[in-house]
Amino acid sequence: MSAEARALDAEQDLAKPGASTLPVGLLGHGTVGAAVARMLADRGEAIAGLTGRRPELAGVLTRSRGSFEEILRRSEIVIELIGGIEPARGYVLAALRAGRHVVTANKQLICEHGEELFAAARENGAQLRFEAAVAGVVPVVRVLTESLAGIEIRRIHGIVNGTTNFILSAMEAGADYEHALTQAQEKGFAEADPEADVSGADAAAKMAILARLAFGTPVRLADVRYEGIEHLISDDLQYARELGLGLKLIGTAERLAGGVSVRVHPAFLYGHHPLASIGGPFNAVTVEADSITEITMSGPGAGGPQTASAVLGDLLSVISAAGSPGPPVAAPVALPLLEDTDSAFYLHMEVADEPGVLVAVAGVLDRWGASVKSVLQRGLGENARLVMVTHPLSESRLRSAVGEIGELPFVRSPPRAIRVIEEEFE
């Protein structure tokens, strides 16, 4: 504990309430902050019965009132729900350096400044918990840092953005992208400015955090390749359904020969994949490892009471692990981040309905090492729609093949290519 921490503690002793109460400082009082404050009041008695400590608000910091220094002095635990980088980063660092345990729901902060915060927690014997930063109340952070921390994880697939999952569910039901987005906004599942969600950036930050926890290598948003859902059309979903596929925005973090790949993109799933049945605004994460086969967790990824429940779970764990540093986050290791990974692909082309087309397209694919798994061709007057699913090949080879196919004389518009996730275990 630093000199600063000891000084703050000495001050706090004067103000410390009875031994059974646990002073909690709350930074931020938006939807989640207000829900946390309500739950602390409602569930304080139950938590006291369970842990011997009754959490009580020692102060609330909002935009217009409260002093961080005052709240820090009075609190044993600080809950950060401001969001964004500053001033949240400064507050969380100051709290950890003062030996205070911190619970946060701030994905951006953990993604961009995780190493600094993990180190500050370690050096000051403070716990830093952030379940609510990824997939809301779905307990993926806890499972990665505790249940599965001892085994070697191979891969994580996640639906970690509820907005895009809601929009894709609506598109699967027949809506086009614009209408589906409007629906999501009307129901409160999308912001007025949906950019961070529909671009895949929000999901990318969450996958960066999960990759750090699973593989130990620091990953920031800028390290994640991500694509959004803005360019998908309802047709993609309708034709794919005929091939037994559903479309989701999937985050992937996987250990491969030579490094780690972290990426987010729309992807088709076969109907028996554990993420295929996750509809609407829900989140879900599948973790694969040799020793566990796979486990899947799903639930609401957002919402005031849901996110507040995740914060409350972390708070309870902080209390019951008091005196220990809590679940350790491994010291960082540097692993190469791979960009060109293998995947099966769905291809969708409009072609002239004439002899030799299928042979020519299959010939290009074959030259680039793409073998075809299934084909669906349908006449449309003088044109035809050709839908194919390939076996896995590298993205760069697939892009080259798609470029060549686009230049064939009978191809009416550039082929659309979307990844397909194949289950390897059965």
Add this chain to the structure above:
Amino acid sequence: MSAEARALDAEQDLAKPGASTLPVGLLGHGTVGAAVARMLADRGEAIAGLTGRRPELAGVLTRSRGSFEEILRRSEIVIELIGGIEPARGYVLAALRAGRHVVTANKQLICEHGEELFAAARENGAQLRFEAAVAGVVPVVRVLTESLAGIEIRRIHGIVNGTTNFILSAMEAGADYEHALTQAQEKGFAEADPEADVSGADAAAKMAILARLAFGTPVRLADVRYEGIEHLISDDLQYARELGLGLKLIGTAERLAGGVSVRVHPAFLYGHHPLASIGGPFNAVTVEADSITEITMSGPGAGGPQTASAVLGDLLSVISAAGSPGPPVAAPVALPLLEDTDSAFYLHMEVADEPGVLVAVAGVLDRWGASVKSVLQRGLGENARLVMVTHPLSESRLRSAVGEIGELPFVRSPPRAIRVIEEEFE
């Protein structure tokens, strides 16, 4: 810490290896025990890197070799994988009373003697963890005792027996019960004596544990009403499918007005229920509460490496929470266990194909307060098959109605009644 604990500790100081090793005693060396021993060797380095302590086997107790007292003296943590009540109970109690942390996979022990063990852990400042006792590596124990310990849980539905889920999946694919059971035995998913699994007793013990964790009330196997799958016929699955239903062996633990209900029985699920897509030998648990809506976790419920992974996760948590008592199990509260609960029902009858039959059957149901949600009638020569799904009513009223229907002159065989689980949230 007791005098006995201090005496054992004094002895252990002499034998204690270097500060960085963590001596672990292993009781039992069957499939799971051998997998745990292997994982400790394989993953020791990684765990040391994460926690600063390298777990090392201090001794292994098998049927034919090893001394429990010797192993206890040498260990800081005891892993119990013997199974059954004695001698496991005596060993676990002795270890806790000696201040040793215990990790166990023993569902029977936790179900029947949980209170005694929880109290012994509390009184001696020892951690008792048992993730592997319920649903293998699916992290339901951790989620109930930590993530969700602060909120009020309303209901748990679980597929917590992989043997029966495998058999039902095979029956859904067309096999009859005997063939499906043989298939399960051939694939290693069922024991030579499958009684404990197919009768529902195994699932009942697991639901008793989950009910204790969720609601605080002690529940033993004898308190759980359970039915197995031995009397199901393939026809039940085929007709139900036409009504959009799938059949699972479902454990339920729920808080109701006046108490708690804990039960296990075959039940039909609608296709969108989160447990409907769980096939083969997998386990899955859904937890519902007002503040979280619901979360679902699924994964392999058995298997050597899978169960060993759950044990390893507990071991890691014991290490990283050393110095604290770990996640608290609430002091027990006595809540009434309710027997007669409401449910929707599927009814399957063979009746004479003559006028007035449907009216007569519907009339009996109406008198007992059962309203009909859907009907499927199909002629079979001079007989007809009548399949109905009711809205929820109490089991006692449904049984009375079924008794009366069985006595109607045109009913060819006693009606078959199976519960249907309706989702209340959307």
